[in-house]
Amino acid sequence: MSTASYSSEGGAWSTPIPAAVCERVSFDAEDSFTDPLGSSPESTCSLFAGMGIYGTSPDTPLRPFFPDPARVRPESKPQPISAVLPSASASAASTAAPADTSPVEPSLLLMSLPTLLGCCEMLGHHMEDRSDIARQQDPQLLREVQSGSVSELRDASQRPLFVVAPLDVLVTRDAATGSNQFHIIEINGTGISGLTNMADEAVEHVLQSFSDLAAHMTQSDVLVLVASSGQETYPPVSRTLHEKMLYVEALKRGFEATGRPVHITNMTRLEKRPESMPPSGPTVVLGYMKQFRANFMMDGPTGRLMLFGRQVHAAINDRFVLNTCYQFDHRLDLNAFRGYNAGYAAGADKGVAYELYNQFFGSEELGAHFTCMAPAINFRRARTRTELISTIQAWLQCSTKPAVIKPQGTGCGHGIEFFFGNSSSSSSSSSSSSSSWADTAAKVDRALHSVASNYNLQCGGLPYTVCEYLDTATIDATAATGGAAAATAAAATAAATAAGAACSLHSNKVGHKFELRIVVYRCGSELRAFPSIAKVAREAFDPHNPDNKKSLINNITTSAKETAQSGQEFLLPLCNPGTLSLLGISRGELAELCAACTRFMRFVVDQVQDNPGLFGLPAANPEYERR
Incomplete structure (x- = not known):
């Protein structure tokens, strides 16, 4: 058994079993194999050394670990032993030039058996395989984009502060010139869904950064939580949960690299059997955010976060960390409980992100030279229900631009409402004014209730960010040729051809609004950008009926x-010439956008060290201090 291993991805034995051997095996005999499940150390290593990240759903058929006797052809002739053994010439060559026997680190895109078993209760539903999207990402275009967009961290002390942030970017278009302007509307963070939309190399860099974090978690009994969204909507599952399992595997390898064995478990198991929580030693727990938060306790005197009797030292998912801080009214000891990314407040709170955006892109010394970027985001903050209603009313009375309200700590479009105003809002009659206030209050209450019920947040997502509504670009044939300006006639022809092909392939998306996702990730001491996907609204935009969330919110999870x-x-797939042509975005614009994103995130990481109070972090934490 140890000489032949089974690949779950290919569904085949990596070393074929000779027909002669197959014919001598009786598969009906109960004692034919003393280790049929591969439970011995030797067979475990051979059969389960690497499990593919896809095909983890119960719906995915798995071939048997042993040959099916029905598939053994009886007419196959037995092979001589010489056909099974290596030839003498091969042996001589091997003797003359011995193979390199140094251990090869397996890919981080493969899971080990302990990780799979430790997380198995979480995998009771279908998972989405995004490999087709990843295959459509163009490597040449990626090289062009990344060649001018890499940003170096200030020094090694910043490496544990940041892993990955998928920036969501809106696109507005000048009707006269066709030029595009970009607006970063969300930073997000390590809770990213759709990590595997990127090429394998980029995913491996992200996972290596997670693996590196283990060296910074020096507590002997460190407890790390890997949190996933998914239970905030129906059905209450995540179809990309396998990506969080990759996080778990990366952390496991990181701890093992420091000589510390690690326990792997999950919240579905712990909720059923709390006593199964490992009593000591490094432990990584996979779970949904709502599962974790329903079982948290805080040790009052020390401010330490507790889960089933053990202290929690770290958590991965920006939104989850911020909501946990709010759950305990910001009384947690943030020197004892760390969030990754360290600047999680910017990833989960749009108001914090917009303040940083305006500081960076509004400064001539920092980011104002990125002419493709909007110089500022017009926004206000509201910390109470009454203040939120008043802010919206004042906005509609003083501005010609509609308003959008966005809560902190949510996803899937929950709590977002649009205010386009109406003719009665400008009326001087008290009845009209009262009606306008009532309409605004009704929308605000709907938003607060949505957040409170779906996220178990009594604050309802407050403080809210009130910002300007942007009339963004839509997918259409004219945009496909206007924005993608080419330097030569041949390039223009190629772009037009690609645009035509893309329009034909995605004709059902014409007229739909979209937004871009630029994933900024750390590779060693570099920040790199990967133009990952364009998220498309599920319904076409109707300017005569603008207040339709199905045409305004580009959320993949909700739409699916x-x-x-x-x-x-x-x-x-955004890193794709056809997609760029379809969206009316030139390669040069994409390259400048990616450079702006990496420089901006470098600024955010700098601020975590230089101005930790902006993120609600303690200034005395040595991990956030500049060396």
Whole structure:
């Protein structure tokens, strides 16, 4: 058994079993194999050394670990032993030039058996395979984009502060010139769904950064939580949960690299059997955010976060960390409980992100030279329900631009409402004014209730960010040729051809609004950008009926769940010439956008060290201090 291993991805034995051997095996005999499940150390290493990240759903058929006797052809002639053994010439060559026997680190895209078993209770539903999207990412275009967009960290002390942030970017277009302007509307963070939309190399760099974090978690009994969204919507599952399992595997390898064995478990198991929580030693727990938060306790005197009797030292998922801090009214000891990314407040709170955006892109010394970027985001903060209603009313009375309200700590479009105003709002009659206030209050209450019920947040997502509504670009044939300006006639012809092909392939998306996702990730001491996907609204935009969330919110999870379709129906591979042509974005614009994103995130990481109070972090934490 140890000489032949089974690949779950290819569904085949990596070393074929000779027919002669197959014919001598009786598969009906109960004692034919003393280790049929591969439970011995030797067979475990051979059969389960690497499990593919896809095909983890119960719906995915797995071939048997042993040959099916029905597939053994009886007419196969037995092979001589010489056909099974290596030839003498091969042996001589091997003797003359011995192979390199140094251990090779397996890919981080493969899971070990302990990780799979430690997380198995979480895998009771279908998972989405995004490998088709990843295959459509163009490597040449990626090289062009990354060649001018890499940003170096200030020094090694910043490496544990940041792993990955998928920036969401809106696109507005000048009707006269066709030029595009970009607006970063969300930073997000390590809770990213769709990590595997990127090419394998980029995913491996992200996972290596997670693995590196283990060296900074020096507590002997460190407890690390890997949190996933998914239970905030129906059905209450995540179809990309396998990506969080990759996080778990990366952390496991990181701890083992420091000589510390690690326990792997999950919240579904712990909720059923709390006593199964490992009593000591490094432990990584996978779970949904709502599962974790329903079982948290805080040790009052010390401010330490507790889970089933053990202290929690770290958590991965920006939104989850911020909501946990709010759950305990910001009384947690943030020197004892760390969030990754360290600047999680910017990833989960739009108001914090917009303050940083305006500081960076509004400064001539920092980011104002990125002419493709909007110089500022117009926004206000509201910390109470009354203040939120008043801020919206004042906005509609003083500005010609509609308003959008956005809560902190949510996803899937929950708590977002649009205010386009109406003719009665400008009326001087008290009845009209009262009606306008009532309409605004009704929308605000709907938003607060949505957040409170779906996220178990009594604050309802407050403080809210009130910002300007942007009339963003839509997918259409004219944009496909206007924005993608080419330097030569041949390039222009190629762009037009690609645009035509893309329009034909995605004709059902014409007229839909979209936003871009630029994933900024750390590779060693560098920040790199990967133009990952374009997220497309599920319904076409109707300017005569603008207040339709289905045409305004480009959320893949919500669109997929509410239409019972695959998430891939609502996204396009962004690092792809055809997609750029379809969206009306030139390669030069994409390259400048990616450079702006990496420089901006370098600024955010700098601020975590230089101005930790902006993120609600303690200034005395040595991990956040500049060396």
